[in-house]
Every structure is written in structure tokens, then in C-alpha cells.
Amino acid sequence: MSRTDTSEWPCTIARTADLLGDEWDLLIVRQACLGARRFEDFRAGLGIGRNVLTNHLNRLVELGVLSRQPYQERPLRHHYRLTDKGRDIFPILAAMAAFGEKWLSGPEGAPITLHHTPCGRDMRPETVCGHCGEALHVRETRVRPGPGHASSMSDTDTE
């Protein structure tokens, strides 16, 4: 699997894209969000080969997205649970669900519905400005070098 390492690029989007790796990593985190814990839960939910799944689970543990805890000794079996860092990937998946509901659902409607238990409603997630709370649009957002940006990149208007 030859990929370009973008984990050190001066861009939080590129770094996150690197962490999420290929599609399987993202789908494994999705399974974990849906309640998968055991190796066989992930395998059944994804229809993925054992070796491929093992490699991806190991990678996600190394990256601190999942934690591995033994729940049985003979034979040794582990649970995989989302860490705080892993749980923070959920808003990205929620934003993907909103996109998919709008653009990738057939005339029959979306295959899944998200339900927000605190307010008791079915809903579509929205990604908003953390300051004013308005929905974010690419044409209304600028990307600027942050405090951790080494070079003298100038302001960039999006789109």
C-alpha cells in the first residue's frame, strides 16, 4: 500500500486525511461508532479479510484512535474501543452522512436516518461556524496560516 505521507503537511485537512488513511480505516471507525467492539463484529459488518482487518486495527491503535483491551484470556481476545480522539472523528462521519443523504440517496430516500437523543429528533447534521453558529459555505470561509505554520504563506480565499 504505497501512499503519500501527508501527516506532516502544514494543513489540518491533509493531516486528518492521512490519519483516516484509506476507506477501510474510515469504515472501521464507522463500525466502532455503531457499536462494534470485537474483531468478529468488525469483520461481519465490513466483509473484510482477517489480515487486512488486523493491519487496519493495529494501525488505528497505534494512532490512538482505538484502544485494545483484553476481555478473554484463553484464547486471548481483545475489545477495540474508541478513544477520546476516536470519538472526535464522529463529527466528520456525521458531515459525510449529511452529504450522502443529500447527494447519494436514490428517489426512495436515504438508507439511514440520524437521530439526536438529547433533542429527540431525527435530523441532518450541519457543519457551522464555531463562533456565530451559521452553516459554513466554501465561498464564505478563508484559510489563513495558523500559529503552527512555518512558512510565510499568505491568506487564501477559498474557492
Added chain:
Amino acid sequence: MSRTDTSEWPCTIARTADLLGDEWDLLIVRQACLGARRFEDFRAGLGIGRNVLTNHLNRLVELGVLSRQPYQERPLRHHYRLTDKGRDIFPILAAMAAFGEKWLSGPEGAPITLHHTPCGRDMRPETVCGHCGEALHVRETRVRPGPGHASSMSDTDTE
């Protein structure tokens, strides 16, 4: 490039993961959000080979994420612009930026800052419930079969 096709899975997250393809597709959409238009803009921004870039741009045009418009005849040159569908990927990238700022920045701070022009503030994006506006957490969100779900999948608590 052998990938499992999840574009028809009964899950809007899996379908979106399929559309975003591998890391390059996502990074190309990011470049387009940052203002890239011409082939050479994308190439310079990503350091990607010509053939690989061509294949990815063609794929994103086929999927309706980018549109291709000629801007020069001899030799023929094209602009690649985000479609409405492509622009709607931006909230996913914004959610990735928020994650990256929190978890993938060094002690020096995030390499980029997002600025919301309508409210005039630097901000961190938040993914919220489209109904009540509260930030979404995996433990407070349930996934249920939607109207377009064929099978009799039952409600699933997240995490």
C-alpha cells in the same frame, strides 16, 4: 487500485467514503476549495504525478464533483471547478480541519486557521444537530434505517 465498492451500501457514510475515494480525491477537492482551477495549480499544490492527477480529475468530473470547462483552444486547456455537489463536500473538510486542529497540531498550534467572512472571526468548525443546533457526540446519536433502507435493520445505538 483495487478498492471495495461501497457506493451502493445502505449507509450514507459508506457511500460518501466511496465517492471521496482515496486520499488524493479528498486532497484535490481541498485544492479546489482553496482556489485551484488549472491542471498545473493542482499539480503544484499536491506534488502529484501527471497521470495520477489526470485519472483523479477525470474520476471527480465523472462523479459530478468537478466540472471541466475549456479556457484555451491551442493547445486545449481546461478549468476544473467545483459543482454544487463538490461545494457541499466543504463541510466535511471543515470538520476534518476541526479534528486536525484539536488532535494533530503540535505545541506550536495549528498550521492553518479558518476565518468565517460573514461574521468576521477566526473559528473552529462544529458539526451540530440540524434541528437543535447542539454539537453532535457519538454517544448521543442513534443510527436508524431510513426510508431508502431495503432490509429490516433495527435501530442501532451509536458507540
